[in-house]
Amino acid sequence: MNAFESQNLPAYPQIGVASTCRSYREYMDMFGLNEADLRGGPVLDVAGGASSFTAELHGMGLDATAADPFYEGDREAVIAAAAEELSVSSLKVEALRDVYDWSYYGTPERHRTMREKALARFAADFRKDIGGSRYVAAALPELPFADGAFRTVLCSHFLFLYGDRFDERFHQEALDEMLRVTASGGEIRIYPLVTLKWDISPIIQNIMEYVRDRAEPFLVPGKLPFIPVASEVLLLRKR
Numbered sequence: 001m002n003a004f005e006s007q008n009l010p011a012y013p014q015i016g017v018a019s020t021c022r023s024y025r026e027y028m029d030m031f032g033l034n035e036a037d038l039r040g041g042p043v044l045d046v047a048g049g050a051s052s053f054t055a056e057l058h059g060m061g062l063d064a065t066a067a068d069p070f071y072e073g074d075r076e077a078v079i080a081a082a083a084e085e086l087s088v089s090s091l092k093v094e095a096l097r098d099v100y101d102w103s104y105y106g107t108p109e110r111h112r113t114m115r116e117k118a119l120a121r122f123a124a125d126f127r128k129d130i131g132g133s134r135y136v137a138a139a140l141p142e143l144p145f146a147d148g149a150f151r152t153v154l155c156s157h158f159l160f161l162y163g164d165r166f167d168e169r170f171h172q173e174a175l176d177e178m179l180r181v182t183a184s185g186g187e188i189r190i191y192p193l194v195t196l197k198w199d200i201s202p203i204i205q206n207i208m209e210y211v212r213d214r215a216e217p218f219l220v221p222g223k224l225p226f227i228p229v230a231s232e233v234l235l236l237r238k239r
């Protein structure tokens with residue numbers, strides 16, 4: 001569906017950037033990842049929010065880190081804010097029930113249950129990470145990690161989605177930094193490539209050109225049907 005066709009769909013109502021809590025399973029399906037991809041070296045989840053992805057990788061014995069400005073401050077207050085966001089976003093999803101594709105989640109109730117489980121898993125791991133080594137308070141376009149520190153760098157539901165608040169220059173600087181911390185031969189995956197109004201982001205092609213000297217860009221099919229327009233995953237393989 002193109003930008004013109006998506007104009008009749010109600011936009012997702014959002015003030016500020018929400019801190020949502022997708023699960024490991026959602027990440028694997030969204031990004032089209034398999035476990036072997038993740039066993040190849042350290043994994044970074046940029047804008048990780050209250051996702052349980054890092055917790056679940058840690059439980060599997062993998063080297064995983066999440067970065068998000070959301071992790072700053074009192075841990076219980078962060079968890080409470082994520083729980084509040086889940087209540088609010090579940091009501092929004094219910095209100096937009098007819099807009100979404102339910103072939104993956106089944107029902108809004110099942111969607112909420114998956115997220116509640118993911119939030120509980122995140123909260124337990126976040127409480128244990130006393131020194132903040134797994135959950136690092138950091139905001140793009142700056143990441144406090146060494147050059148080439150990660151084999152896989154993921155970003156779910158932040159870049160491109162909030163394009164009305166973060167301009168093309170911000171996206172260039174964010175990609176500069178994500179590429180800096182990615183090892184040569186490693187990968188960055190970003191999903192979705194739509195805005196909150198369900199238009200395909202107008203800056204995708206420019207960003208693919210912008211990084212081309214440092215990474216080979218690919219658009220690969222997303223494997224988690226839900227949002228009302230099909231979105232591909234942007235995959236950047238660092239040269």
Ligand SMILES: C[S@@+](CC[C@H](N)C(=O)[O-])C[C@H]1O[C@@H](n2cnc3c(N)ncnc32)[C@H](O)[C@@H]1O
Nearest residue numbers: 018019020021022047048049070139140156157
């Ligand atoms: C919609 S949530 C996505 C959370 C998680 N990745 C998921 O898919 O469930 C967007 C996240 O982006 C984070 N964020 C906001 N500004 C950011 C920045 N400058 N750099 C990195 N993350 C940022 C927010 O704190 C929030 O947790």
